[in-house]
Amino acid sequence: MTAARWQAAWTVLVFLFILTPIASLVVFSFNADRFPSLPWGGFSLKWYVAIFQDDSVRAGFWRSLRVSAIVSVLATFIGFATAYTDYRYNFRGKLPYLAIAALPPTVPVLILGLGMLSFFSMVNLVGTLSAVIAGHVVICAPFAMALIRMRLADMSPDIEPAAWNLGASRWATMWSITIPWCMPAILAGLAITAAVSFDEFMVAWFVSGLEETLPVRILALLQGQVSPRINAIGSLVFFISITLVAIAQVITPRQAR
């Protein structure tokens, strides 16, 4: 059994590696010392107080919150519409249609960012939150589409035709059958897309200009000196996104039956 023991120990190590940066981040955000390291300098909330008093951090936080709220609604709507189209219709060009709907997350964000920067600068949108929102929706919609499409896969394709035969219009069927069925996936999609948008920094960095979102602020701080304030902001950002991801995972319908 020793082989199995070694394997278990290795697995624990791999997970430790994955979790270490988060644990260290949060722990040292409460450390009183100026440099986040050992020995422990005593418990303190002063770095949190400091960031709440920092205007640029507060402004970035509200921008990120606004952007992610709008992005999650738009991306989830587009994701639902695409998933439903894939579920209900067959048409010529469906494969390329689905490809452009699903591919954006596989393109490195740096390259998307550069492309969007040049595009938005031509239409004079660089430096606006609208540009950030448009870019984030591109990245986020495929996640919502995937979640909702999985949910639709569990809905019998005969249910909607049954409603139509009974005289319900397609809009009424959509409203009273399809959308309620998809609701858990729609809510999960809202949460996941909000989390992705809230964390995204590369596209935002390229197109936001002076309208820095919170992750862009963090990126700017990273270029300066190490400060426990970044630990505090990071912990806050992490806490918000993990809450959203946890919500999504709890309400995502289990596939196993």
Place this chain on the structure above:
Amino acid sequence: MAPSSKPRRRFDGFATFWGAPALIWQTAFFLVPLGLLVAMTFWAVKSYRLTPDFTARNWERMFTRDYFWTGYLYTFELAALVAVLASVIAFPAAHYLAFRASPRARRIAIFLLVTPFFTSYLVRIYSWKIILSTEGVLNVMFGWLGLGPFEMLNNAFGATIGYLTLCLPLTVMIQYFALSNIDRSLIGAAHNLGCGPLRTTVSVTIPAAKIGLILAATFAFILTFGDYVSPAYLGGGTPPTLSILIVDQTKSGNHWPRASVVAVTMVFTLITVLFAALFAAYGRPGAKK
């Protein structure tokens, strides 16, 4: 499956309402920007202004510079190294989750693997920057043992730690799914025929999960190849990776056409790698087993 099977070509408002949003949005904000990126590689910068043109000068300029090829090779090597490292590190863990762990442990593990994918990569890299620094937690601990301090930042080691942070969760997850889809009776049969655990893994489990294992390594390569944060903040930026070249050309150099040349080269490289990987995973196209 269209609700109206009659052969008519009337405008269908309902279908259009649901089909059009993705088409419109992704064309406007995904395809057009990417197309513009390709077009821009042929544009010129005249007295600091971007001017549409049709010149090969940007391509010439980048492709004849040593720093471009140094950067290209370095980026490629790092990505290949990380793809191998991540696969090797992930495999025992994925194998453990797929074959030995309890269902409860498995559920918790999946949650822990999904979470990092959606939670601030930037913040995790910042955290590593502190942990690995000369006065950081790790070096303090090494100091207790009378070792160090070690230089773990601003070199390939630091960058690799960052890259692994980025792709290890995904690698473990894809490998785990690949391994759990293996037909268990194959492994039982191998055992019945007298195969030891190691031999079973090498000659039955790994070939059976080949597609998933190759995909996992490919994703690690793609993520590493395009990443900017790890090489810039943990790797120290020297030699510059392609991602750093892009950012430099865009942010400080203000020469977008040259940055686009690098970006388009990266996209072509990634597509080539992806097809090579799919070919390796599925064999010759059309030749089904």
